[in-house]
Amino acid sequence: xxxxxxxxxxxxxxxxxxxxxxxxxxxxxxxxxxxxxxxxxxxxxxxxxxxxxxxxxxxxxxxxxxxxxxxxxxxxxxxxxxxxxxxxxxxxxxxxxxxxxxxxxxxxxxxxxxxxxxxxxxxxxxxxxxxxxxxxxxxxxxxxxxxxxxxx
Numbered sequence: 566x567x568x569x570x571x572x573x574x575x576x577x578x579x580x581x582x583x584x585x586x587x588x589x590x591x592x593x594x595x596x597x598x599x600x601x602x603x604x605x606x607x608x609x610x611x612x613x614x615x616x617x618x619x620x621x622x623x624x625x626x627x628x629x630x631x632x633x634x635x636x637x638x639x640x641x642x643x644x645x646x647x648x649x650x651x652x653x654x655x656x657x658x659x660x661x662x663x664x665x666x667x668x669x670x671x672x673x674x675x676x677x678x679x680x681x682x683x684x685x686x687x688x689x690x691x692x693x694x695x696x697x698x699x700x701x702x703x704x705x706x707x708x709x710x711x712x713x714x715x716x717x
Contacts, residue, residue, distance in 0.1 A: 566611040566612075566613060568608075568613065571594065571596065571604065572604060572608060572613075573717045574594050574595075575590065575594050575596075575601065575604060575605065575608070576608070576613075576614070576717050577717050578590055578593050578594060579614070579617075580713075580714035580715075580717070581714070583617045583618070584617070587601055587602055587605070590605075623676050627678050628676040628677065628678055629677075629678060629679055630676070630677040630678070630679060630680060630682070630683045630704070630705075631674065631675070631676055631677075631704070631705035632674075632675045632677070632683060632702055632703065632704050632705065633672060633673070633674050633675075633702070633703040633704075633705065634672065634673045634674075634675060634691065634700055634701070634702050634703075635669040635671075635672050635700070635701040635702075635703070636649070636669070636670055636671045636672070636673070636694075636697055636698075636699070636700055637668060637669060637670055637697075637698045637699040637700075638670045638671065638696045638697065638698055639696045639697065639698040640670075640696075640698075642696060645695070645696035646664070646670070646671075646696075648695050648696060649671065649694055649695055649696050649697075650662065650664075650671070652693075652694050652695055653671070653673055653694055656673075656675075656686070656690045656691070656694075658675050658676055658677060658686050658690070659673050659674065659675055660674045660675070660676055661673070661674035662674075669701075673691075675691070
């Protein structure tokens with residue numbers, strides 16, 4: 566897909582304020598509303614613009630503990646990855662699942678209200694996931710940079 570300077574300008578404005586109404590976005594980008602809307606639809610159809618979403622401050626809602634669990638799987642079963650991923654998707658406290666090449670096979674991000682809640686999740690849900698060979702836990706201390714936008 567060809568992305569021109571106008572598309573980049575639209576994407577920059579959306580990165581800074583995803584809730585920007587189309588009319589205001591069009592005005593800032595120097596476009597008519599119709600042209601702006603067509604360009605946004607094309608960017609969505611081409612898969613460049615995937616979604617507009619809410620970013621929730623989980624700590625404000627009482628989720629004080631965030632843990633990143635890194636798993637190495639026992640790959641003696643050829644379906645180990647698929648079985649593990651299917652089971653991990655069923656754990657409600659898992660907010661993110663990533664797979665990797667290297668020593669770590671899978672990373673799960675887990676949110677919990679407090680350490681007692683995390684221990685319950687770990688004991689009752691995480692340890693029951695199939696094909697685990699090794700687990701490494703990293704507890705989040707602070708978010709230094711959480712930027713999903715890039716210079717366009």
